[in-house]
Amino acid sequence: MTESLSINLFAKMYRIRxxxxxxxxxxxxxxxxxxxHLSIGQELIPSVFxxxxxxTDFAVSTHRGHAHYLAKGGNLNAMIAEIYGKSTGxxxxxxxxxxxxxxxxxxxxxxxxVGNSIPIGVGLxxxxxxxxxxxxxxxxxGDGAIEEGVxxxxxxxxxxxxxxxxxxxxxxxxxxxxxxxxxxxxxxxxANMVKAMGVEVGVADGMNIExxxxxxxxxxxxxxxxxxxxxxxxxxYRWREHCGHAFDNEIGYRTPExxxxxxxxxxxxxxxxxxxxxxxxxxxxxxxxSNVMNEVNAAFDFAETSPFPNQHEAYDNVFA
Amino acid sequence: xxxxxxATAINEGIAQAMDLDDSVICYGLGVTDPKAVFGTTxxxxxxxxxARVFDMPTSENAMTGVAIGAxxxxxxxxxxxxxxxxxxLALDQLVNSAAKWHYMFGGQNSVPITIRLIIxxxxxxxxxxxxxxxxxxxxxPGLKVVMPTTPEDAKGLLISSxxxxxxxxxxxxxxxxxxxxxVPDGDFRLPLGKAKVMREGRDITIVSMSYMTxxxxxxxxxxxxxxVSCEVxxxxxxxxxxxxxxxxxxxxxxxxIALDSGFTTGSVAGEIVARVAMxxxxxxxxxxxxxxxxxxxxxxxxxLTKGFYVxxxxxAIKVLSMMxxxxxxxxxxxxxxxxxxVPGDWFKGPF
Numbered sequence: 001m002t003e004s005l006s007i008n009l010f011a012k013m014y015r016i017r018x019x020x021x022x023x024x025x026x027x028x029x030x031x032x033x034x035x036x037h038l039s040i041g042q043e044l045i046p047s048v049f050x051x052x053x054x055x056t057d058f059a060v061s062t063h064r065g066h067a068h069y070l071a072k073g074g075n076l077n078a079m080i081a082e083i084y085g086k087s088t089g090x091x092x093x094x095x096x097x098x099x100x101x102x103x104x105x106x107x108x109x110x111x112x113x114v115g116n117s118i119p120i121g122v123g124l125x126x127x128x129x130x131x132x133x134x135x136x137x138x139x140x141x142g143d144g145a146i147e148e149g150v151x152x153x154x155x156x157x158x159x160x161x162x163x164x165x166x167x168x169x170x171x172x173x174x175x176x177x178x179x180x181x182x183x184x185x186x187x188x189x190x191a192n193m194v195k196a197m198g199v200e201v202g203v204a205d206g207m208n209i210e211x212x213x214x215x216x217x218x219x220x221x222x223x224x225x226x227x228x229x230x231x232x233x234x235x236x237y238r239w240r241e242h243c244g245h246a247f248d249n250e251i252g253y254r255t256p257e258x259x260x261x262x263x264x265x266x267x268x269x270x271x272x273x274x275x276x277x278x279x280x281x282x283x284x285x286x287x288x289x290s291n292v293m294n295e296v297n298a299a300f301d302f303a304e305t306s307p308f309p310n311q312h313e314a315y316d317n318v319f320a
Numbered sequence: 321x322x323x324x325x326x327a328t329a330i331n332e333g334i335a336q337a338m339d340l341d342d343s344v345i346c347y348g349l350g351v352t353d354p355k356a357v358f359g360t361t362x363x364x365x366x367x368x369x370x371a372r373v374f375d376m377p378t379s380e381n382a383m384t385g386v387a388i389g390a391x392x393x394x395x396x397x398x399x400x401x402x403x404x405x406x407x408x409l410a411l412d413q414l415v416n417s418a419a420k421w422h423y424m425f426g427g428q429n430s431v432p433i434t435i436r437l438i439i440x441x442x443x444x445x446x447x448x449x450x451x452x453x454x455x456x457x458x459x460x461p462g463l464k465v466v467m468p469t470t471p472e473d474a475k476g477l478l479i480s481s482x483x484x485x486x487x488x489x490x491x492x493x494x495x496x497x498x499x500x501x502x503v504p505d506g507d508f509r510l511p512l513g514k515a516k517v518m519r520e521g522r523d524i525t526i527v528s529m530s531y532m533t534x535x536x537x538x539x540x541x542x543x544x545x546x547x548v549s550c551e552v553x554x555x556x557x558x559x560x561x562x563x564x565x566x567x568x569x570x571x572x573x574x575x576x577i578a579l580d581s582g583f584t585t586g587s588v589a590g591e592i593v594a595r596v597a598m599x600x601x602x603x604x605x606x607x608x609x610x611x612x613x614x615x616x617x618x619x620x621x622x623x624l625t626k627g628f629y630v631x632x633x634x635x636a637i638k639v640l641s642m643m644x645x646x647x648x649x650x651x652x653x654x655x656x657x658x659x660x661x662v663p664g665d666w667f668k669g670p671f
Contacts, residue, residue: 091428093426094423095426101425109425112416113412116413117385117417118382119381119382119388119413120385120388121389122385122389123385123387123389123391126386126389126390127390127392131393137389150381153379153381153383154379154385157376157379160377317422317426318462319486320432320486
């Protein structure tokens with residue numbers, strides 16, 4: 001991996017983490033009055049995605065979609081303002097944290113229903129095929145969505161119609177508090193199951209920078225070149241509670257040992273250590289962190305000082 | 321004007337919209353098969369190509385989501401299902417996404433999708449092939465719900481539905497597909513959300529939709545001979561609903577019967593009775609009434625569906641009782657056809 005790629009990935013991972021840490025920090029103030037689903041610990045996958053994707057490509061995501069929105073280039077101020085319920089929010093206060101959109105970068109929306117955005121991403125790929133452009137459509141999903149019928153329906157249609165769609169599964173082992181062991185048989189490979197449906201698949205350790213970066217880049221290029229669907233499975237881990245800002249290792253659904261084991265693999269920490277071993281890069285790393293903090297603080301100021309929507313706007317936009 | 325069947329009018333409507341706008345596509349299970357969804361999608365693939373007209377996997381939910389995703393990039397899908405009942409598998413995509421997308425992202429984009437759902441009835445269609453769920457769909461903010469009765473309206477409302485920027489649930493009653501009427505050629509559109517006064521009258525307003533309007537017209541013909549003048553209002557759009565026309569007619573006649581092809585509880589007819597009672601109470605000379613399907617799944621056997629449906633005779637009895645007139649002899653005058661479970665001699669099954 002080149003030094004510049006390492007620095008870019010560090011900057012992207014650090015930015016996503018800092019934004020979500022700031023949400024977690026401010027959340028107890030009670031001004032963000034909607035559920036938030038943080039993906040702290042899972043930053044590597046959206047960061048390698050961000051390095052390889054084009055603004056013109058489409059993406060959709062889930063309730064845990066902050067990182068994907070940001071990785072696609074979504075406007076930070078509009079995202080924070082949306083979580084604050086302000087009129088300057090990316091969905092004008094109608095969506096909140098679970099319904100993020102930024103049409104300027106073709107981030108087409110996120111849904112709060114597990115599996116719900118999967119066929120929508122496939123439909124975007126169908127539109128690409130009909131319009132004969134070189135875009136691809138990306139669908140972020142979690143391991144829980146693999147258990148929804150709509151996942152199989154969507155993969156099947158992508159395969160039979162040969163659509164340029166990249167499914168990116170972040171397998172963080174849990175669906176709310178339910179572990180994989182109660183949801184899927186032991187020893188199953190999600191990727192192998194999808195491969196049996198006739199779709200190219202790839203698997204990577206979502207804590208391993210080089211493996212994740214290489215797989216993501218190759219897969220995006222492959223979908224663009226062949227116009228065929230591809231499914232990627234990354235193993236990863238969420239640090240904080242399913243919904244909310246806190247840590248939840250004490251409530252008994254996972255062990256502190258498991259958590260610490262995953263935390264020790266944190267690619268962001270390891271990359272930072274690796275970069276600052278080179279004394280000439282220390283200043284650059286400090287600058288990146290400082291710039292990100294300024295940007296994050298400005299976004300929260302923007303959200304805090306933005307006006308709320310007018311009450312009557314609740315009744316607007318039912319029909320187009 | 322040329323005489324055409326309702327099914328032909330649907331076919332012309334889709335073709336016309338595809339001609340007008342090359343972002344219109346048409347798909348659904350069986351759309352390109354030899355039966356072509358009761359003939360409604362015949363020849364479309366040949367005319368517009370396999371990229372725009374295609375069969376699909378048996379995946380109602382995902383394929384609704386596909387229509388949403390395609391719509392986000394400007395593609396207008398016409399999706400077709402052989403029965404309403406199959407489409408229940410797609411309610412997540414319909415309710416959680418299609419209906420709300422425009423709203424929940426602050427009005428930045430919309431999902432122009434037309435979902436054609438065919439309602440079965442009689443001939444043993446039974447509990448899972450005959451449901452009239454327009455009240456469910458109308459309950460969801462963000463959906464438009466259209467139910468044409470005549471071939472002319474079928475074409476005019478379908479083209480408008482396809483070109484409308486919102487998701488539209490377009491309900492076609494199987495018993496109307498072979499009805500014949502005047503249908504204009506070419507680009508013929510009717511506005512959504514406008515009811516039609518099918519027959520003017522003085523004494524009582526009958527508000528109806530889809531196939532029930534046919535029964536209402538039969539009843540009105542009979543009642544005319546009995547000296548009762550019925551005004552028949554065909555809703556055409558269930559959502560938005562043309563309250564102005566419903567109110568104006570009720571105020572004029574002072575009496576209201578609302579008909580519904582669906583189950584009684586929570587029906588569109590119940591909503592009409594409620595709104596009229598709340599807003600035009602002083603204009604009513606009698607308590608309003610509704611006639612709808614009993615809260616019972618439609619049974620299969622021909623023996624069990626005898627007398628099961630709301631028919632012209634039931635409507636006439638209700639009208640006469642609201643006019644304080646004798647209801648004797650009606651069943652003899654408006655007897656149930658034999659067999660009662662087909663829309664006409666042309667209907668030979670199997671579906």
